[in-house]
Amino acid sequence: MTKTYITIIAIAVAVIIGYFAMPSRYFIDSVFPLHGDASVDAYDDTYDGGSSQVAFTQADSSLSFSCTLGGEEGQSAWCGFVIDLRENGEERYRDWTFVDSVILDLYAEGTDEVLMKIWTYDPDVTDTLKARTFRLLMKEIPLVAGRQRISIPMEQFYTPEFWFNDEHVDPSLIDRHQETVARVEVAPGWNHPRGKKFSLKVHEIAVKGLSNFSFGVVMFIMLGLMIVAIGRTHSYNKENETQKTESDA
Structure with a gap:
C-alpha cells in the first residue's frame, strides 16, 4: 500500500514539474500584427464638427498613428485607432477567458499616457448596432519617450463608472465577459493637452494567458491519480475488514 502511494505521488510530482517546464503552457493571441479577419482603422472628431488632426499608416509589421x-x-x-477582432465583422469574438496579461511593444513621442480600451459583448446590455453598448474594460497606461515593451495584468482593466451612467446599465452587472472580445482601442490619455501632437508607432499588441488545453490535460491526469488512490484505499480497507471478520470468527 505504501509503495502504491509513493508511486502515485512520484507520478503527480513528475506531471507538475513537466507542466511547469512546458513552453506551450501559455498561449499568445496577437492583436497586432493583424491575423485572421481583424482590421484596424483610425478615427477623429471631424465628422462631429471638431478639428482634431490624425495621421495613420499601416504596414505588415507596424502601424503609425x-x-x-x-x-x-x-x-x-x-x-x-480601433482594431476590430470580429470575424468578417460578424458576431464571432475572440475568447480571452484565460488571458492574464496584455503586452504592448511601441514607440511613443509627445505623450506620457494612453488609454487602452477592450470592448466585449455583454448579452445583458449590448446592442450590436451600437458600438458603445459593448462592455468597456479600460486601463490608463503610462508611457515614456522612445520604444518600450509593457505588460499589463488583465485584472487591472476595469469598467469605468461613466460607462454605466452613459449606457444606463445596472452597476450590479459586473461580469467582465472576456470570452467575447470584439475590439481593442487606443486613445489619448485623460490630460493630454489640446494642440499638442503625439505619435505612436506600434510594433505589437498581444495578450498572453494560460493554455486551457495543457491545464486540462494536467487536471485529467491528477483526477485519474486521485481516483486510483481512492480506489486503492477502498480496496485496502475492504481487505482489512474481511481479514478481521475472518479472524474474529
Missing part, C-alpha cells in the same frame, strides 16, 4: 487634439474651448475633442 499621430494626433493633435482640436483646440476649441468648450468642445469635446477625440481621436484614436
Whole structure:
C-alpha cells in the first residue's frame, strides 16, 4: 500500500514539474500584427464638427498613428485607432477567458499616457448596432519617450463608472465577459493637452494567458491519480475488514 502511494505521488510530482517546464503552457493571441479577419482603422472628431488632426499608416509589421487634439474651448475633442477582432465583422469574438496579461511593444513621442480600451459583448446590455453598448474594460497606461515593451495584468482593466451612467446599465452587472472580445482601442490619455501632437508607432499588441488545453490535460491526469488512490484505499480497507471478520470468527 505504501509503495502504491509513493508511486502515485512520484507520478503527480513528475506531471507538475513537466507542466511547469512546458513552453506551450501559455498561449499568445496577437492583436497586432493583424491575423485572421481583424482590421484596424483610425478615427477623429471631424465628422462631429471638431478639428482634431490624425495621421495613420499601416504596414505588415507596424502601424503609425499621430494626433493633435482640436483646440476649441468648450468642445469635446477625440481621436484614436480601433482594431476590430470580429470575424468578417460578424458576431464571432475572440475568447480571452484565460488571458492574464496584455503586452504592448511601441514607440511613443509627445505623450506620457494612453488609454487602452477592450470592448466585449455583454448579452445583458449590448446592442450590436451600437458600438458603445459593448462592455468597456479600460486601463490608463503610462508611457515614456522612445520604444518600450509593457505588460499589463488583465485584472487591472476595469469598467469605468461613466460607462454605466452613459449606457444606463445596472452597476450590479459586473461580469467582465472576456470570452467575447470584439475590439481593442487606443486613445489619448485623460490630460493630454489640446494642440499638442503625439505619435505612436506600434510594433505589437498581444495578450498572453494560460493554455486551457495543457491545464486540462494536467487536471485529467491528477483526477485519474486521485481516483486510483481512492480506489486503492477502498480496496485496502475492504481487505482489512474481511481479514478481521475472518479472524474474529
